[in-house]
Amino acid sequence: MKRASIKDIAKIAGVSVATVSYVLNRKEGSRISEATKKKILDVAETINYIPNKIAKSLKTNKSKLIGLIVADISNDFYSHIARNIEDEAMKLGYTLLIGSSDENPEKFRKLTELFSEQQVDGMIVAPVVDSDDAIRKLIKEEYPIITVDRYLKNVAIPGVMINNAEISEYICEFLIEKNFEEIIYVGYDTKLQHLLDRQEGFDRQIASSTIHHKKVLIGIHNIAKDIDTELAKSLKKISRSTAIYFSSNKLAVAGLSYLNKNNIRVPQDISVIAFDETEAYKLFPTEIDYVQQPLAEMAQESVKLLDAQINKYIPNGKKVSFSAKLIRKNSVK
Incomplete structure (x- = not known):
């Protein structure tokens, strides 16, 4: 016979998994009514x-587990930061559970519920x-989250982030000073704010130029x-000195593959800067200039902020921004 789970309790009681977890673990400070409890x-x-045995043995009402939900674990950025977060979490005695949402809000929501159940x-x-509603639900239940x-x-x-707008302004300024006749920004058609920040930084800087x-x-x-379709239209005839700024490593790899297939040489025919590093750059003949995130x-800082929130040391809303930097290689003339 299948053992009853927190999810079963949540379904019967008509509440969220996170709410059940809070009640069963007797966590302090939640705004859950006595009737619901x-x-x-x-x-x-x-x-x-x-x-489960872990929860039963805890005297502090803490599992020493933390959940990490990344957008795409196959992306070098997320696999590397996950490894770094795991290392930092272990220093504080936490074990890390990792899930990949694959840019899918429903999968993101299910992962938050799964981690709550764990x-x-x-x-x-x-x-x-x-994913706003799934996050607001956790916040309403006073679940520690960053x-x-x-x-x-x-x-x-x-939250922890980088100076997306400022580094994009810097990249654009750097390319303008190189006296290219044309600069192409390749980004995402998205509502994700950090990517919009990169685009807005580029837009601000290029607006002051006649290039x-x-x-x-x-x-x-x-x-x-x-990207094959769009670059084919944009690069029909390269009649002027041109630079492309790819605003993510996945865009850069796809774009570089297009250039390679069409015998467009980097940097002889076209210059390239990419956001984020990836092992995939090593597959191309030229070392790529890229934006490095710390x-x-x-x-x-992510683990530090979460640990502080778990232990009620910091207020909601605190954000920490780090500075990214351009790593020069050989892909810009």
Whole structure:
């Protein structure tokens, strides 16, 4: 016979998994009514719920588990920052549970529920488009949660990010000073705020220049196909000295593949700068100039902020921004 779970209690009681977790673990400070608490405890008794061994043995009402939800674990940025977060979490005695939302809000929501059921002490998340409600639900239940890399513009929770707008302004200024006749920005057609910040930084800087420029926006789910189509239109005839700024490593790899297939040489025919590093750059004949994010520092601060929130040391809304930097290689003339 299948053992009763927190999810079963939540379904019968008509509440969220996180609410059940709070009641069963007797966490302080939640705004859960006495009636709801009684209902949950009655359901748990009725279906003979048995807490897992970890929760049962804890005297501090802490599992020493934290959940990490990344947007795409196959992306070098997220796999590397996950490893760094895991290392930092272990220093504080936490074990890390990792899930990948694949830019899907429904999968993101299910992961938050799964981690709640696993009784994690808190979560570090990279929000996806339309994940606001899932995050607000956790906030309402006073669940410790912070964002990493990305952030929600209208939701005040602690987070760690980089200076996306400022570094894009710097990249654009750098390319302008190189006296290119044309600069092409390749970004995403998205509502994700951190990516919009990169685009807005570029827009601000290029607005003060007379250099010819284009903006190519790619769908987030069909990158390879869309980028081939858009670059074919933008690069029909390279009659002027041109530089491309790819605003993510996935866009850069897809774009470089297009250039390679079409015998467009970097930097002889066209110059390239990419946001974020990736091992995939090594597959191309030229070392790529890229924007480096301080992964170790971001991971350390993420775990520090979450641990502080778990232990009630910091107020909601605290955000920490780190500075990214351009790493020069050989892809810009």
